[in-house]
Amino acid sequence: MPRPDEVVFPRRRERLEDRRKEREQRKLADQFFDHPTLLAVSSLINRGLFDAIDFPLATGKEGGVFRATKDDEFRAVKIYRISNTTFRHLPAYALEDLRREASVRNFGGLVYAWTRREHTLLGRLHDAGVHVPRPYGHYRNLLVMQFLGDATGGAPRLQDAAVDDPERLYRSLVREIRRMVVDAKLVHGDLSPYNVLYWEEEPWLIDVGQAIPRAHPQARALLERDIANFAKYLRHLGVAVETATFLHAVGAELVGPPTAEA
Numbered sequence: 001m002p003r004p005d006e007v008v009f010p011r012r013r014e015r016l017e018d019r020r021k022e023r024e025q026r027k028l029a030d031q032f033f034d035h036p037t038l039l040a041v042s043s044l045i046n047r048g049l050f051d052a053i054d055f056p057l058a059t060g061k062e063g064g065v066f067r068a069t070k071d072d073e074f075r076a077v078k079i080y081r082i083s084n085t086t087f088r089h090l091p092a093y094a095l096e097d098l099r100r101e102a103s104v105r106n107f108g109g110l111v112y113a114w115t116r117r118e119h120t121l122l123g124r125l126h127d128a129g130v131h132v133p134r135p136y137g138h139y140r141n142l143l144v145m146q147f148l149g150d151a152t153g154g155a156p157r158l159q160d161a162a163v164d165d166p167e168r169l170y171r172s173l174v175r176e177i178r179r180m181v182v183d184a185k186l187v188h189g190d191l192s193p194y195n196v197l198y199w200e201e202e203p204w205l206i207d208v209g210q211a212i213p214r215a216h217p218q219a220r221a222l223l224e225r226d227i228a229n230f231a232k233y234l235r236h237l238g239v240a241v242e243t244a245t246f247l248h249a250v251g252a253e254l255v256g257p258p259t260a261e262a
Helices: 004-008 010-032 035-046 092-099 107-127 166-183 219-236 243-249
Strands: 052-059 063-070 073-080 135-139 142-146 196-199 202-205
Touching (some): 010 052, 010 063, 035 142, 052 073, 166 243, 219 243
Antiparallel strands (some): 052 063, 063 073, 196 202
8 A cells, every 4th residue: 555645745755866866866967967068078079079978877086987868879988086096996097007197296187097098098009909998188187988778777897697597607807808818818816707898698897997918017917807706706607717728718828918938
């Protein structure tokens, strides 16, 4: 039996819900859309990368991803916060690259460099055939990418997705990570079920800004960590896979500094 207030004051309840949503939207606007970011949004709109930003898909301490509309399709807009929080968890090798472009005290310059870095790496991976969001452009702390999802919302992270065929997922992960290692010559460096989207029964790699060349001295250790994370996850789904087997399947023998004989 319905509660009396649910049938007596439906319009009042709807108004309260609208106000709650407005407060949440105002809070997000204050957090992400300061004056410089609004100018960057305007610039990207003028360049034709999207028409309007619709709503947030995911937000965190380092930034947020928003759905945007472009004509009759959707796109994803990643907005990095300009603060030192963005860099607290970055590995030293990534910060070293950024410091070549901006002072360590210039948080805005570092964020802009990081945005350019992720855009470049997405393009490299996309050109190699890896399932990553296609990059469309960037400006300052904004990155415009392919949207994965439908009119109801974005694709879930693999950690939160229902996987009907774990064996197929394993084969797909091998294919995508091998393309990254062999064809794009990169190692993700922070790969886990939280950094993979699951869309149309396929994994899509995201958050690639910290990826490094496979010849980097730390690349082998990072790849081993990435694969160990996924081997554990897949075993939880019932797939009998060993980390060593997984590593061999993705081309781990190519990763690391060349030997003296080479």
